[in-house]
Amino acid sequence: MINRRWIRKALSGLAIAVICLSFSTTCSKEILTNNWYVELDGDGGIEAAREVSKRTGFNLVGPLLGSSNEFHFVHSAVPNIRSKRSIVHTRKLKAHPLVKRAIQQTGYIRTKRGFKPLKGIPVSEIKLNSPELEKLIDVNIQSHQPNDPLFKKEWYLKNTGQSGGIPGLDLNVEAAWALGYTGKNVTTAIMDDGVDYLHEDLRHNYNAKASYDFSSNDPYPYPRYTDTWFNSHGTRCAGEVAAARDNNVCGVGVAYDSKVAGLRMLDQPFMTDLIEANAMGHMPNDIDIYSASWGPTDDGKTVDGPRNMTMRAIVKGVNEGRHGLGNIYVWASGDGGADDDCNCDGYAASMWTVSINSATNDGQTAGYDESCSSTLASTFSNGKSTLRDAGVATTDLYNNCTTTHSGTSAAAPEAAGVYALALEANPMLTWRDIQHLTVLTSKRNRLSDPYMKHHWKYNGAGLEFNHLFGYGVLDAGAMVDLARKWKPLPERFHCTAGSVKQETHFATEQPIELHIDTDACKGGENEINYLEHVQAFVTIKSTYRGNIVMFITSPMNTTSMILSQRPNDNDHKNGFTRWPFMTTHTWAENPRGRWKLEISMAPDKTGNVDTGVFYEWTLILHGTKEAPYDHQVEDEANHNKLYKVKRLHAYSKA
Structure with missing residues (x-):
């Protein structure tokens, strides 16, 4: 009945x-x-x-x-x-x-980044071995290059100027491949809506043992069928990492000899803390890298992040995963565009994750790219050309291919692929080593802000950064070259630098300025002389949360915008309660001295005067007591490829 x-x-x-x-x-x-x-x-x-x-x-x-x-x-x-x-x-x-x-x-809701509802023809209309596919490829593929039919469309791997791109603006993977690194013995878990593990370009690089379906609670994370191809997201991301080489199918992955595991967990109306935690802690000694192209809704008004158990899983992963070396969590920074700020996304803004933004094939920021001070580096999403080939070419559902994958969803798996190359070059790299290598080897290349709002700057340690792109675009060749000679880093500490607790009112055109003077725990067990991450835990409310703007300035005079204006965020009740705004812009700086926090209320389009109340700011410093790069240059004194390391070595001796 x-x-x-x-x-x-x-x-x-x-x-x-x-x-x-x-x-x-x-x-x-x-x-x-x-x-x-x-x-x-x-x-x-x-x-x-x-x-x-x-x-x-x-x-x-x-x-x-x-x-x-x-x-x-x-x-x-x-x-x-x-x-x-x-x-x-x-x-x-x-x-x-x-x-x-x-x-x-x-x-609660978690959304895929980069997926756009289909209109008209399906995105994955490029069929394997079809006449339409043959028209899209150049039949004169050089013998030393992959023979995969879409390789010449993969401008993010080798940019020759195709689809309106800038020649040379790519991930420089061919240099890594030429050194013999292709991702062997490294597994990346794609935490998404499933992976088509029967795909000809993925099935031989699929790690079934490390895969699981957390939506259906079984070991078969195959995507659920929908006639809109909505669940193609994970399969596309997987192809960017590990699509096979020289099999005459689709394109080639960044780390084409690495393995991918499918962790299906997004394909449900609402996420839970338990599902997220178990996915991020799944087989941490078999999985090296976890790639996430999703997060809280990118609507410019959501402030959200990992719950308690999920946070426990991530911290456990970086401390205990990979037999103590630490799992690498790669996160797409977000697709909310200029009206959002990825420091309001507790996943991308976490110091335990590597937040990756995207650039287009002509070196600019995409219209959907969010910016924030927690972004470490960038890879690529799609070009602004009207040509369909300006998207990211990769695998698609049901043995198909696509050339239209896009968004920061596309950027995170590319970074995971580069990290797989680095882990093959040096399997003893820790999660911190990966972040340091990212900072040291990423390049400005031809990246620029088309609106001229965010300029390239040097921090107090001589490292060049940008609010949009972090420390630049990942360079696979430079990373594996430095990784294979990399020596262990000094122990990492964290230091509570101080707090300001006072009820202070501010308003439009009435900003406030707060200071913390710190010795960075000098003389203590957790003394810090060289920074990695800096967190500002802030409690604040206002009549319009989206108009709050905050800058933090280090003792070495590096200023980071830790919160930008978000016009759509009309919250007037919750504000921020000890929210951990994070910056990577002061990497390798000496933290000792005066830190400044500036809080203002940006004017909105209506001309209304908004007011706010500041309650608390706690400054947490993370870094090392010993110089992190002195010992990296001992055998490389005349090696110009280690320019950044040598410069920081000189700084540490000053």
Whole structure:
């Protein structure tokens, strides 16, 4: 007999999902799922969890991050989207003598970056071995280059000026390949909507052991079929990393001998903390790199980031993954354009992740690119040419190819591919080594801001950076060359430099300026003389949150805009509560001295006067006591490829 009451509940939940997905980044009503976090009393392990599952009618999905007392449970009789808490089911769990805590999981939205709804013809109309594909390729492929039919369309690998690009503006992967590095023995997990592991260009480079479907809870993360090709996102990203070479199929990946794992977790109306955490902590000793081309909705008004368990997974990954060397988490910086700021995205702005922005094939920033001070470097998304080949060429669903992949979604997997090359060159690189190598080997090349708002500058340590592009475009050849000779870094510390706690009012045309004088924990166990990341934890409210603008200036006079104007953010209640604004612009600087925080209210288009209240600023410094680059130049004193390292070596001796 059909349970009509259950059907009504399910339809009600579906209606909530449709409304939330269509009109808002966050629902005004809390959304609950049929997932529960369960903590057991003691370390009974999986057998105790099975006993709880059996007695309560819940399904045991598995442990959280390999824990012996924290587990993921699901109840199949509860709709996976509902507006009210399932108090009866939670009580049933809590009533079991082995259960210490049971928390029903809240649902929230995570969106793919770079996906645009299809209009008219499908994006993936380029069929393998079809006459249309043959028209798109140059049949005179040189013998020393890959014979893959779309290689000449992959301008991000080798830019010869095709599709209106600038010759030489690419990832310089051929130099890395010429050194013999192609990504062997490195696995990148594509955390997305699934991977077409049957694709001819991916199936031999697919790591089935390290793959999992967190949406369906099985080991087969194949994308769910839709007639709009909506779930092609992960397959496209996977091809950028590891599409096979010289098989006459599609193009070639940045690290074409590396492996990709599929972690399907995006294909559902609402994300949960448990799903994110388990995906980011999945087989951390088998997966080297986690690539994420998604995040909170890029609407210019959302302020969101990883929840507690997800944060635990990331921190555990960088500290314990890869047998202690640390997993590398690569994140797309965001597609919210000039009206958004990726420092409001807690994933991209995390110091544990590598935030990657994108550039076009002519060296400019794309219209959808967000900017922020936490961006470390850039790769490529698409060109501004009207030619369809200006997109990123890669694999697509059902053994197809595409030349129209785009967005910072395309940028993050390219970076993951470059890091796979570096890890093959030196398997002992840590997560910090990857970030240092990124800073030292990225290039300004021909990157520029077409609107002339963000100029290239040198920080106090002599490193050139840009608010849009970070330290420049990744250079695979330079990175693997430096990586193979790289020596371990000094130990990293963090230092609480000081706090300002006072209620201070500000308004349009009435900015405020705050200062923290610090010795950077000099003389203590966590003394810092050379910076890596800097975090400003700020608590502030205003009548229009999107008009708050903040700059931080270091003692070496490097100024970073840690929050730009976001015209669409009309919040007037929540503000920011100890939100960790982060900058990488002061990398390798000495942090000792006076730090300045400037807070202003940008005028809006209506001419209204907005007001705000500042409550708290805490400055956290991360870096090393010892000079990080002195020992890197001992055998390379006359090697001009280490120009940045040598310059910083000279700085550290000054």
